[in-house]
Amino acid sequence: MPFQAxxxxxxxxxxxxxxxxxxAAAVNATLTEAQPSDQASDSWQxxxxxxxxxxxxxxxSGGAGSSFVDVASIAEAxxxxxxxxxxxxxxxxVPAVLGAIPGRDDVAQMLGLLAAGEVxxxxxxxxxxxxxxxxxxxxxxxxxxxxxxxxxxxxxxxHLLFLARSAxxxxxxxxxxxxxxxxxxxxxAGHDGRLTADLALKAxxxxxxxxxxxxxxxxxxxxxxxxxxALVCCAQIVGAIGxxxxxxxxxxxxxxxxxxxxxxxxxxxxxxxxxxxxxxxVRGMVRERVVAFDLGDGDAHAVALLKHYLSIAARQVGExxxxxxxxxxxxxxxxxARLAMHAIGxxxxxxxxxxxxxxxxxxxxxxxxxxxxxxxAPTAARA
Numbered sequence: 001m002p003f004q005a006x007x008x009x010x011x012x013x014x015x016x017x018x019x020x021x022x023x024a025a026a027v028n029a030t031l032t033e034a035q036p037s038d039q040a041s042d043s044w045q046x047x048x049x050x051x052x053x054x055x056x057x058x059x060x061s062g063g064a065g066s067s068f069v070d071v072a073s074i075a076e077a078x079x080x081x082x083x084x085x086x087x088x089x090x091x092x093x094v095p096a097v098l099g100a101i102p103g104r105d106d107v108a109q110m111l112g113l114l115a116a117g118e119v120x121x122x123x124x125x126x127x128x129x130x131x132x133x134x135x136x137x138x139x140x141x142x143x144x145x146x147x148x149x150x151x152x153x154x155x156x157x158x159h160l161l162f163l164a165r166s167a168x169x170x171x172x173x174x175x176x177x178x179x180x181x182x183x184x185x186x187x188x189a190g191h192d193g194r195l196t197a198d199l200a201l202k203a204x205x206x207x208x209x210x211x212x213x214x215x216x217x218x219x220x221x222x223x224x225x226x227x228x229x230a231l232v233c234c235a236q237i238v239g240a241i242g243x244x245x246x247x248x249x250x251x252x253x254x255x256x257x258x259x260x261x262x263x264x265x266x267x268x269x270x271x272x273x274x275x276x277x278x279x280x281x282v283r284g285m286v287r288e289r290v291v292a293f294d295l296g297d298g299d300a301h302a303v304a305l306l307k308h309y310l311s312i313a314a315r316q317v318g319e320x321x322x323x324x325x326x327x328x329x330x331x332x333x334x335x336x337a338r339l340a341m342h343a344i345g346x347x348x349x350x351x352x353x354x355x356x357x358x359x360x361x362x363x364x365x366x367x368x369x370x371x372x373x374x375x376x377a378p379t380a381a382r383a
Contacts, residue, residue: 003249005080005242005279008235008287009073013055017077020046024083037156040120044085044155052087054115056095061111063095068228072235072290079239082335082342084193086122086152088349092232093225094121094161098175100224101212110159110175121175122157123229124148125222127351128358133201135164135172141207142174144181148199153187160199163222173218174210181206192338192345227300229350230307231293234286237314240343241279244321247336248272251325268324275320278313285309301363304356311353314343 024043057063318340322329
C-alpha cells in the first residue's frame with residue numbers, strides 16, 4: 001500500500017518550502033562542477049525573498065521572532081528534496097548566535113539586514129571548539145593569521161562568523177565581511193553537491209568592532225552554534241528519510257519481477273518495514289527535542305545523543321533505499337539515491353557521529369569526576 005510521510009510540524013512554512021524545494025529538486029545533479037559564485041541560485045534567492053533568514057530574528061530587529069519549530073518545519077521540507085542550500089547555517093545558526101548577543105547596536109543592525117535578506121552570513125565553527133586562526137589584538141584592531149576551514153559556500157556569503165584564538169588561548173567571536181577578509185580560497189564539491197571552502201589568511205587586519213565576544217562568552221556562542229546546527233540538521237534528515245521511505249515503497253509497488261510486484265517478496269517487505277520503523281522513531285525523537293528546545297530546554301547533551309542516533313539511521317535507511325531500488329539505485333539521477341547522499345551529508349554537518357560520541361564521552365567523564373569530587377569532599381573535610 002502507498003505511504004505518505006507526515007510532517008513533524010505541518011503548516012504554511014512547510015507547504016511553501018515544499019513548493020520551492022520541488023521546483024529546485026533537479027539542481028543537485030549539476031552542483032558537482034560548481035565553483036564559489038557571487039550569484040545566488042534561484043532556490044536560495046527565493047528563500048531570501050520569503051524571509052527564511054528572518055524566522056529566528058527577534059521582532060525588535062526586523063525579524064519574525066518565530067521559533068525553532070518553524071525553522072525545523074522549513075528544514076524538514078527542504079530535506080525531502082535534498083536541497084544543498086545552507087539553510088541550517090544561515091537561517092538557524094547565525095540568528096541564534098547573533099540574537100543571543102545583547103547590547104550591541106551593530107549586531108542588531110546586522111540582524112535587521114539578515115532578516116531583510118540583504119546579507120547572508122556563513123558561520124564557521126569546528127565541533128570541538130578548535131580553530132586554526134590566530135588573532136593578535138592591539139589598539140588598532142585585530143590581525144588574523146591562519147585559515148578558516150569548512151566554510152559552506154553552496155550559496156554566496158557576504159559575511160563570515162567565526163572563532164579565533166589569541167596567542168594566549170583566549171577565544172574571540174568575530175564577524176567580518178568577505179571583502180574585509182580577502183585571502184586565498186580553495187573549494188571543493190561534496191558527494192551531495194555542497195560547496196565547501198577553506199580560506200587562508202595572512203596578516204589580515206580587521207577593526208576592533210569585528211570582535212563580538214571574548215573568552216567564555218565566545219566559547220559559549222560556538223557551543224550554541226553547534227547545538228542549534230545539529231538539531232536543525234536532524235530535522236533535515238527526518239525529511240530526507242521520510243521521502244526515501246515514500247519513494248522506496250512506491251518503487252516496490254510499481255516494479256515487477258517474475259510477473260509479480262517486488263512488494264510481494266517477503267525479504268523486501270521486511271527491509272522496508274525496518275526503514276519505516278526507523279523513520280517513525282527519528283520523527284518522534286526530533287519532534288520532541290525541537291519542542292523542548294523552544295521551551296527553553298537547550299540540553300546540548302540530549303542534542304548530541306539525538307544527532308549521533310540520526311547519523312546512524314541516515315546511513316542505514318540510505319543504504320536500504322539504494323539496495324531496494326536494485327541497479328538503478330546506484331544512479332545519481334535517481335531521487336532516492338540523491339536523498340541518501342543528502343541524508344549522509346547532513347549527518348556529517350555540525351558534528352558527525354564520532355564527534356557526537358566524543359562529546360557524550362566527555363560529558364560522562366565530567367559527570368563522573370564531579371561525583372567523585374563530591375564524594376571525596378566530606379572525607380577531606382573530616383581529615
